[in-house]
Amino acid sequence: MKKKQTAFMKKRRKDYCLVPKKWKNAMNNVMTDENGKLQRDYWNILKGIGAFCVVLGHCAMPVQNFVYLFHVPLFFFISGYMYNEQKYGDAPYDNLKGRMKSWVKYVALYIVYILLHNVLGYYDMLRIDEPLYTKAQMVEQMAYAVIGDGNELLAGPLWFVPVLVIGSAFMGFVIYYSRMLEDRFKSKKIKFLFQGIVIGCSSIVGYLMIAYGWDLPAHMQIAFAVQPYFWAGYLLRNYMSDLEKYIKYWVGIILFLLLAIYSRDHLYSLVDGYVSPIMYLTAFMGFYVCMCLAKGICVLQKSNYLRSLFVKMGQASFLLMGTHFMIIRGIDRIYAGYHQDISMMYEHYLGNHNMLIPLYLVLGIGLPLLLQAFWNRLSKGVAK
Template sequence: MEEKKRDRLLFWDILKGIGIVSIVFGHSQNLGVAIRTVYYYHLAIFFFISGYLYKEERYGDAPFDFFARRLKNMWVPYFCYGGLFVLLHNLLSKYLLFLSDSDYGKKEMILAMTNTLFLRCPEGPSGAMWFVPLMLAAGTGFSVILWFCRNYLPDSFRPWAAAALCIGAGLFGTALIRREIFLNYHLQTALLMIPVYYSGYAVRTFKISLERYVTWYGAALCSGLFYYFLMFTGESVELSANQIPGGLNFYIISAAGIYLCCYVAKCLQKVPKTGKAAALIGRYSFDIMALHFLVFKICDRIYARMILEPAENQGGFPHSYPELHILYLVLGIVLPVLFAIGARKAIHGLGGMLRSRSGKSQVL
């Protein structure tokens, strides 16, 4: 039983690894078709995973507890990374890694820290972290819908009502985006993603076996669907810019992308070393998301010095040199993972040392 549970958790870590690698790949490339491909699914996969991992027995009747728990888990790393970027603002601007109109004084520093406190970090390196409040809002919206169904609807009607309300929230979000009504913290996009969140929840709740239903011929069919959308519709997805395909196409292409990711994760799980590497990347997905833009610009800086390029040519965002695409991708994943592992070890070591000193002082 324990082995099956470990295998199941490994699968979802691998799936997160596929998602974050897709995000870094999309940000590190200038290839139009490649970027459009990964943008079809690279954010949706995280909502699907979160829906599957949602603990109904713990939070089904306590949506506020769910919000508080998710806020704590997301806010702490967000503020740590965002605060670090604020502190580094003047240094990064001095070396032209991230262009700025002016340096921060004390007043500007406090204002930027306050914005970061409310999940609105204004710094260039934190660009990918716009996703954090979106994930928090979508999960909370889903939790509230489930709470309402559990407490105010009969048992027999509950599953259908939850599905209908989640779909309704998604359609409402779609309508807002189509009418160009954009809310704070991308709340219109959070509504759009609630059905994707529900789909992960449904897989777990209704015990849908991914091992059985995720197959090579299903993956081939989804690949064909991707090809059709890429070559014949011209439709793209860019959630940060509120760009989605028309009608239900967003959900169709997201479902196909999630299915393909599940198939890849299923294959990687059968290759122990590769699977464990992908799972490790997945476990540090937040750190990669937070740091990969900074890694890109450090690569730009070093490369520019090597080829004696003028500093003014390093101002591209998120990167400046197309020839470094593979380097951006590899280092944009590896360096944040190494940094996160080292930081965690240092924090744990410091905590252990402080506890040891505290224990000695109490004895004395």
């Protein structure tokens, strides 16, 4: 009787399995598929989730505290994961060279905003006390942009780009010197001990500088403070090939609820100086939640549109983050003009009206995606 009951229970478990059998293989390799496609899709989806959270945090005040717990640190974590030790471990300058492409895009987009500054100011798209630029001031602002200190309101979210470049380059040199020590002493323990000490000390120094309001060029203090995020990504990529089996949906749900409760009374913002030691814990919790969500989207074979959307958002994350401020601000300007009350533009500097949140999201994400698609097609045409 016991054997029959056991067999029956096994059949019941099989019949009521929540995950279709054809999905199981996909769930076991969405991060590390040997062919590369699913792996690229997964990490693009994860970047897409991060970009979505950035837009959401800038247009939906009710959830701002929640997404601010992890949205920008997520990009530092992904950058650390994308670091290839085999390729760059002994070539830190090659790593820096590759990262500088993002800096060039940052400067180019900033120059566009600087050239448009006076026009945007004339149409009340900037702060109420924002002065118009003379030609000399435009050149000065461009020089600041070149060194990573751009100061345009509508390009605000791009502050993280110099931080990402500097932070990734710094970690690359730490790994380079740790490998030298490993070769000299023939010990991996020395390698990781050196990495841990340097990463730990730099993050403490960076954190204290943020807490006390010391602002270095290109927000270098933030690049030091966020080193644990880079390092965690690097370690998972290079030394934890079975990472995916630890990504459990039920754990993600619990962490999501804990973050939602915690965010009711806490706001963290690296660039604004709102920091706490707990921010490291909440950021890693947020990473886990996002990785669960990315895994879920990646294995939904029947939801190709949703999967494709987040992949495209990940691929266009730079442009999306660099343009959504202007789009949201533009929606507010049209709304204020319709009501003939320009003071509505200055209640907040962004996302003034909760009723417009769906429009902020649709246009704030949709227009950059269209622009990215146009640019890709144009680039292919020029290449041909």
